Amino acid sequence: MSPGLDLRLAPAAAAVWAVTLVGLLVGWTAAAALAALALLVVPLVVPAARHRAWARGALVVLLLAGVTAAGMAVRAHRAEHHPVRQAAHHGERLTARVTLTSAPVPLHGPSFGARRAQDRALVRAELETAEVRGRHVRAGGPVVLLVPTAQWRELIAGQRVTVHGKAAPPRPGELTIAAVQVFDAPAEVAPAPGWQRAAADLREGLRSTAAAELGPAAAGLLPGLVIGDTSGLPPEVAQDFDAAGLTHLMAVSGANLAIVCGAVLLLLHLVGAGPVLSVLGAGAALVGFVVLAGPEPSVLRAAAMGAISLLALALGRRRSALPVLSASVIGLLLLLPELATSPGFALSVAATAGLVLLAPAWAAGLRDRGVPIGAAEAVAVPLAAHVVTAPLVAALSGTVSLVAVPANLLAGPVVAPATVFGVLATVVAPLSAWLAGTFTWLAAPELEWLVLVADRAAAVPGGAVDWLPGTAGGLLLAGLLLVVLIALRGKRIRVLVSVALLLVVLVLVPVRNAVSGWPVPGWSMVACDVGQGDGLVLATGRPEEAVVVDTGPDVERATACLQRLGVRRVPLAVLTHLHADHIGGLAGLLGEFAVGAVAVGPLREPAWAMREVVRNARAHRVPVVPMQSGQRASWPGLVLDVLAPDPALARTQTAEDANDASIVLLATTPAGRLLLTGDVELPAQGRLLSSGVDLRADVLKVPHHGSRYTTPRFLSAVRPRTAVISVGDGNSYGHPSPFVVDTLARAGTAVLRTDHEGDIAILPGPHGPRHVSRGDPLRAVDR
Structure with a gap:
């Protein structure tokens, strides 16, 4: 063991973490068995512990592991046999009285069909009482509520409400009693405690001040830096931060608290305060920040890690900080065992360990080689954090960032002043709008610099490389x-x-x-792998220009596909219909590329989707134009003929008819005729067949992700050589239908799926169109 390291508590922390994972993932019986085993082994180790240091360390590990295992066994048994958990296994309805432990957080995952993810929000709560099958239950426990965002958005943590919903089992690896689907507004809403209300008012004041004083990107970024609120951040900016490895700046982390408490310490030092007063002041700042951000598990985790970071900076010794890190891990897991499966917790522990173990030594080494003190620490800190967290990030995302370290080096110097000015603006907003605006104005240059760094880093070609995902990739x-x-x-x-x-x-x-062979030269169309949705790109014959047909379910995947293809200009973006899995990436497209116009069909439903399209287009000064049957658009290497929908039908259709109101395009390209069908189902296919239009095409984009609602008569009329199915891997809809795939295959059609092939390029061949899948140029097949 190195004399500079005190690892005595590290094995205990690892043991507590491992035992907690067993209790969460395996169950209460396994945890109880571990507790019994520890109880049996402890008496065997006690005699040796009187004389040997290793035995004393082993005794500490056994005692902490045993206590943890016993606690997990009790908690897991209670959760598993809770009456509401039993009701959840049968999907029963219930009425419950709960106390919210978090504010509603809109869901931002991929959206499918007519419902966007943001329509639903997640709320964590503590169960007080419940009515299940006419039986009154008083047993408490944590629950998760999935609620309508619009009706719950004004609620905050601490409020007591009554909910009516349907119970479902929680995700594995949680001590949550149940997940409750709620579709109504909360009833019998009680006021929140005064301190919770005051904190909510402060948060709202920060958002309002930022929106009034800053541009859209900076206004969304400032609450993210200060309190981890990214609800106002434009999607394309969030995507840039993710690609640049800067997302951690917008999460409440130990770094946030270290910055705030460090600023308080510096101020107290300048006024001559003594050590005791300085510690009390920094502690008060830490508690105040936790109250401001909300005492949720992620914030409590950040408070512990921030305290360790401050300790490391104050003591300047790794030997003192490492035992505190280990003790904090033990304490947090005993208090909040579900942190054991949290990626954020693992990343926080790893980053803090890098800060206290590697960064001081690396900074000292750089200083010994003549690097100035400030520059040495500016290089050592992000480099150490990136090195220790890279395996975890690779395991979670399957990528390794090559730009994260330089991006963090460039961003690092401005994060602290921007955060401090943001906190000051938050605190003074209730007292003086002018003073809050002044602090916000002082933060503006730093925020704009962060946005610029993220934008430029995300644009670096090859800035992230693919890696083996999962545990194996992380260990490798x-x-x-x-x-x-x-x-x-x-x-x-x-x-x-x-x-x-x-x-x-x-x-x-x-x-x-x-x-790499991608993009393949001469492509006419690329079906982007956007998951469970559509995202098609058509070459216009002009360099770096393409028409886009649908943008997939999220802001990242379609944009990344276009960037891989080298597209810079999009003269026309066609949204075949207004379902979330076809328009979700529009904001990213508008933010990253020069878009000439956005085309939509005559049915402007669902209404929320049309409002979102118009809002995003107006924000980037892009016109929204109508598209209907009979229209034609042409470029040097592309002609688009609109075959459907008939505008007369829009007067009789509703949001439920959105699939059949899809824009259907016949694209004439150097690779042949391409029929792009959106999500048209049986009625719309029948109208196309009866219209008398020539539907023959060399390539068919199969309707509705290959769903069963495609008639063999329609497929026979098209007679494609190649059929492309845009579909998400492992989707819950059963797409594509084996019947549709078999029908195409029996007709001699080559069936390509984005969930199997990835991005699929269609290009001219000597005997008709051929295709190439991304990353495997040798798979080009002439058809």
């Missing part, structure tokens, strides 16, 4: 990094590694796309 990267860190202790190897990194950054990354 961790092993490689460990080998590199050990090897770097030799001077010659450091030089070789430095040269290798320069070659990777300067040579391999820029040419990676060029030699």
Whole structure:
């Protein structure tokens, strides 16, 4: 053991974490067995503990593991046998009185069909009483509510409400009693405690001040930096921060609290306050920040990690900080066991460990080589955090960022002042709008710099490389990094590694796309792998220009596909219909590319979707134009003929007819005729067949992700050589239908699926269109 490290509590922290995972993932019986085993082994270790240090350490591990296992067994048994959990297994309805422990958080995952994810919000609550099958239940416990956003958005933590809903089992690995689907407004709403109401008013004051004083991107970013509220951040900006490895700046983390408490310490030091007063002041600031952000598990976790960061900075010694980190992990897991399965908790622990273990040594090494103190720490801190968290990020996302470290180096110097000015604006907003505006104005340059850094870093070609996802990928990267860190202790190897990194950054990354075979030259259409949705790209024959037909369910995947293709201009974006899995990526498209116009059909339903399309288009000064049967648009290498819908039908259709109101396009390209059908089902297919229009096409974009609602007569009329099905891997809709796939295959049609192939390019061939899947140019097949 290195004399500079105190690892005595680290095994205990690892044991507590492991035992907690067993209780969460395996169940109460396994936790009880571990508790009994620890109880049996402790007497065997006690005699040796009187004389040997290793035995004393083992005794501590056994005692803490046993206490943890016993507590998990009790908690898991209580959750598993809770009357509401039993009702949840049968999907029964209930009426419950609960106390909210969090404010409603709109869901931002992929949306499908007519309902957008943001229409639903997640609320955590503590159950007080419930009525199940006419039986009154008084047993409490944590529950998760899935509620309508519009009717719940004004509620805050601490309020007591009555809900009526349908119970469902919670996700595995949780001590939550049940998840409750609620479709009505809350009843019997009680006021929140005064301190919760005051904190909510402060948060609203920050959002209002930022919206009044800053541009859209900066106004959405400031609440994210201060309290982790990203609800107002434009989707394209959020995407840039994610690609640049800067998302952690917009989550309430230990860094936020370290900045705020560090500023308080600095101020108290400048006025000559003593150590006791300084500690009390910093502690008050920490508590106040927790109240402001909300005492939720993620914030409490951040408070503990922020306190450790402050301790490390104050003491300047790794030996003192590491035991505190281990003790904090133990305490947090005993208090909030569900943190054991939280990626955020794991990332926080890893980043804090990197801060207290690696960063001081690396900063000292840089200072010894003549690097100024401030610059040495500015390089060492983000580099250490990135190295220790990279395996976890790779395991979770399947990617390794090559731009995260330089992006964080550029962003780091302005994060602290922007956060401090944001906190000051929040605190003074109730007292003086002018003063709050002044602090917000002072934060503006830093916020704009962060937006610029994220934008430029996200635009770097090859800035993120694909990696093996899951535990295996994380362990592989961790092993490689460990080998590199050990090897770097030799001077010659450091030089070789430095040269290798320069070659990777300067040579391999820029040419990676060029030699990968993607994008394949001469493509006419690309069906982007956007998950469970549609996202098609049509080349116009002009360099770096393409028409887009639908944008998928989220802001990231369609935009990334266009960037891989080298598209810069989109003269026309066609939204075949207004379901979320076809329009979800529009905001990202408008934010990243020069878009000429957005085309929509005559049916403007669902109404919420049309409002969202208009709002996003107006924000980027892009016109929304109508598209209907009989229209034609042409470019040098592309002609679009609109075959449907008939505008006369829109007067009799409703939101339920949105699929059959899809825009149907016949694209004439160098690769042949391409029929793009949106989500048309049996009625619309019948109208196309009876219209007498020539439906023959070389390539068919199969309607509605290959659903069963496609008639063989329609497929026979099209007679495609190639059929493309845009569908999400493992979707819950059963798409594509085996019947449709078999019908196409029996007709000799090559059936391609984005869930199997990834991005699919259609291009001219000597005997008709051929296709190439992204990342495998040898799969080009002539048809």
